[in-house]
Amino acid sequence: MIKTIVLNNRPEGKPTLSNFEFISEEKDxxxxxxxxxxxxAYVSVDPYLRGRMSxxxxxxxxxxLNKPVQSGxxxxxxxxxxxxxxxxxxxxxxxxxxxxxxxxxxxxxxVDSSKAPLSTYLGILGMTGLTAYLGLTxxxxxxxxxxxxxxxxxxxxxxxxxxxxKLLGLNVVGIAGTDEKIELLKNKFGFDAGINxxxxxxxxxxxxxxxxxxxxxxFDNVGGPISDAVLFNINRxxxxxxxGAISVYNSTETPKSISVQPFLxxxxxxxxxxxxxxxxxxxxxxxxxxxxxxxxxxxxxxxxIVEGFDNIPKAFIDLFEGKNxxxxxxxx
Amino acid sequence: MIKTIVLNNRPEGKPTLSNFEFISEEKDxxxxxxxxxxxxAYVSVDPYLRGRMSxxxxxxxxxxLNKPVQSGxxxxxxxxxxxxxxxxxxxxxxxxxxxxxxxxxxxxxxVDSSKAPLSTYLGILGMTGLTAYLGLTxxxxxxxxxxxxxxxxxxxxxxxxxxxxKLLGLNVVGIAGTDEKIELLKNKFGFDAGINxxxxxxxxxxxxxxxxxxxxxxFDNVGGPISDAVLFNINRxxxxxxxGAISVYNSTETPKSISVQPFLxxxxxxxxxxxxxxxxxxxxxxxxxxxxxxxxxxxxxxxxIVEGFDNIPKAFIDLFEGKNxxxxxxxx
Numbered sequence: 248m249i250k251t252i253v254l255n256n257r258p259e260g261k262p263t264l265s266n267f268e269f270i271s272e273e274k275d276x277x278x279x280x281x282x283x284x285x286x287x288a289y290v291s292v293d294p295y296l297r298g299r300m301s302x303x304x305x306x307x308x309x310x311x312l313n314k315p316v317q318s319g320x321x322x323x324x325x326x327x328x329x330x331x332x333x334x335x336x337x338x339x340x341x342x343x344x345x346x347x348x349x350x351x352x353x354x355x356x357x358v359d360s361s362k363a364p365l366s367t368y369l370g371i372l373g374m375t376g377l378t379a380y381l382g383l384t385x386x387x388x389x390x391x392x393x394x395x396x397x398x399x400x401x402x403x404x405x406x407x408x409x410x411x412x413k414l415l416g417l418n419v420v421g422i423a424g425t426d427e428k429i430e431l432l433k434n435k436f437g438f439d440a441g442i443n444x445x446x447x448x449x450x451x452x453x454x455x456x457x458x459x460x461x462x463x464x465x466f467d468n469v470g471g472p473i474s475d476a477v478l479f480n481i482n483r484x485x486x487x488x489x490x491g492a493i494s495v496y497n498s499t500e501t502p503k504s505i506s507v508q509p510f511l512x513x514x515x516x517x518x519x520x521x522x523x524x525x526x527x528x529x530x531x532x533x534x535x536x537x538x539x540x541x542x543x544x545x546x547x548x549x550x551x552i553v554e555g556f557d558n559i560p561k562a563f564i565d566l567f568e569g570k571n572x573x574x575x576x577x578x579x
Numbered sequence: 580m581i582k583t584i585v586l587n588n589r590p591e592g593k594p595t596l597s598n599f600e601f602i603s604e605e606k607d608x609x610x611x612x613x614x615x616x617x618x619x620a621y622v623s624v625d626p627y628l629r630g631r632m633s634x635x636x637x638x639x640x641x642x643x644l645n646k647p648v649q650s651g652x653x654x655x656x657x658x659x660x661x662x663x664x665x666x667x668x669x670x671x672x673x674x675x676x677x678x679x680x681x682x683x684x685x686x687x688x689x690v691d692s693s694k695a696p697l698s699t700y701l702g703i704l705g706m707t708g709l710t711a712y713l714g715l716t717x718x719x720x721x722x723x724x725x726x727x728x729x730x731x732x733x734x735x736x737x738x739x740x741x742x743x744x745k746l747l748g749l750n751v752v753g754i755a756g757t758d759e760k761i762e763l764l765k766n767k768f769g770f771d772a773g774i775n776x777x778x779x780x781x782x783x784x785x786x787x788x789x790x791x792x793x794x795x796x797x798f799d800n801v802g803g804p805i806s807d808a809v810l811f812n813i814n815r816x817x818x819x820x821x822x823g824a825i826s827v828y829n830s831t832e833t834p835k836s837i838s839v840q841p842f843l844x845x846x847x848x849x850x851x852x853x854x855x856x857x858x859x860x861x862x863x864x865x866x867x868x869x870x871x872x873x874x875x876x877x878x879x880x881x882x883x884i885v886e887g888f889d890n891i892p893k894a895f896i897d898l899f900e901g902k903n904x905x906x907x908x909x910x911x
Contacts, residue, residue, distance in 0.1 A: 298845070470840040489844045502841070506834040508802040511852035512821045513630070518850045520843035 291319035315343035370574035379407035391416030399468030401428035403574035450476035549573025616658035623651035647675035702906035711739035723748030731800030733760035735906035782808035881905025
C-alpha cells in the first residue's frame, strides 16, 4: 500500500490537520528504464513550507491543491533501472510526501549512512546547515570580535548559526522562547548569552545588556516584535540576514511592525532576504566545511524526531508552536 | 554686523521657527595666520538636518543647543592669511549658519563660478548629486532595461536619480505629491511615469500599472506608506536604497509600517541605508561624471531659491511641507 499526503485546502492563518488529506492506494509501482523506486526514510518539515501552502507569488510556486506536498526527504532506493543508482543506496532531495515514489534521480544527491546518521542529511549536512553557513558568511560577512544576535536560536538553523559564529570568533547572543531552550543554547551550543522572549520584560534592554557593544550581525529567523527589539541595538554598518519570518507566516493580514527604514539609514545598515537555493554554486564548499567541523566534533545538533508517516502534518503544525528543539524530522 | 542662527531648543515633531534663535553681534572678525574669513553666499537646507536637531544616537552627533546650526554652504573668501585660498575665491563645505565666519580651510573645496552657477555646488555638483549618483550605482547596481521607482522624485536628490537612471537605460517611475511636480518629472526630468500620492486612490496599484514588469530598484527618500506600497511590487533580487525617511523625521513616536521582512525574504531582496559620506573615496570619480553630464546638457536640475539669511529656518521648515521643487537653497 502506498500512502500520500496532499494539500486538501489552503490554510487560513495557522495550518490545521484538516488542510491535509491522506490517500491510500493499493497498487504496485513499476519503473521504466532510467527510473528508480524510492521508499521514504526521513521527511523534513520546515516553516518555509507554510509559504508554499498559500496561493501567493513567491520565489517558488505554491503547492497545488490535491497534489502531494513536497519537502526534503531521505529515501532508500528499493529498485533501480538507472545506472547511477543501486538498490539499497540512500538519496536526499525534494520529494513528495509519499511512502513510495518513482523518480528519474534528477536533483537527487546520494547520501552515505556510514559517514553520518541519515537524518543529518536533512539537517546539519543538508539545507539546514547550508542555510546557516551561507546566510551567515555570504550576507553576514562576520569578523572575529563582532557581536551577532540569532533569533529562533534553538531552532534547526539558529542553533547551527550560533555554533558557526562561535567558531568564527564572534560574541553570540541567542533569543528563544523557553528557559529549557536558553539552557540548551548556552550549555549545548556554546552561545555566550541567551534571552527568553517569553519572560523578558524588555527584550531591547536585555539585548543591550547581552551585547553592550551593540549588534553587528542579526540572523533573523522570526520577524515581528523580537526583530523590532534588535533594531534598537544595531551598530553602524550592521548586516541583517532575513532568513525567515515564522512569527508572521500564519498572519492573515499584512503584518505591521516598527519602520525599519530610519534604523537602516541612521546606521548605514543592510537587511537582505536570504534563500539558500540562490547560492547553489557555493554548496560543495559549504558542505565540505560543515562535514569537516562535524567530523572534528566542533558542531553539534539537536533533532526532534517524530515517528510515523501519518504524523507528518502534525509535526509540521507543531513547528509553529515551537515544539521542536532543533531540526524537526519525521522518521517513516 | 554678524548674524548667527543657533538651535534654541530641540524640535518635538515638526520643527518651528521658535526652535531657532537669531543672534546679531557688532564686531570685527580677525583672522590669524593660516585662517580665512568667509562670507556666506548660498546655504543649503536639507531634510537630514532634522535628525541632527534631535538628541539621538546617529552617524553624526546631534547639534548642540545654543550653538550654530551647520549645513552645506558656498561662501566667498573675503580675507585670507592662508596660502591655499585667495580673496575673491569661492569655497563650499559644512559651515555654520552665520553671515561671516573664520575657517582654517580644512574640509573646504574650492568651487569655480565660471564653470557652473555657485548654487549647483550645493546641489547637482555637490552632496545632492553625489548622493543620487552613488546611492543609485553603489547600492542599486542598475542594469539597463530594469525598472526603478523613485520616491520624493521631484526633490533635489530624487530628480537627479531619475535622470541618471534614464541615462543608464532604466524604466523610471517617480512618486511625488502634486500634479505640477508630476508634470515636471515627465516633461523636465524625463521620467517615464509619475504617480501623485496625494490623488492616487491606490498607490500600490498605480505602481503596478506604471511598472508592469515589477520594481527592480527602489530609491527611497520618504519611508512610510509610500514605501509600503512599493514593497508590494518588488521583483526577485530587488535593491532598495534607503536614502531618507522624510515622512518620519518629525515623528514623536517610533513609526510603524508594514513588516518589510517577509517581502525581503520572499524576493531575496536587499534594503540598505545609504549615507553619502561613507563613499568619500568615490567622490572624485562621481563628481567628474556628474560635471560631464551637466556640461553635455544631459542633466538638468530644479532649484527653489529663497532670498535672505533670515529666511533659512523657514526654508528648512518648508521642506517638510514639500514647498520646494528640487534643491532648496537660501541665497544670502
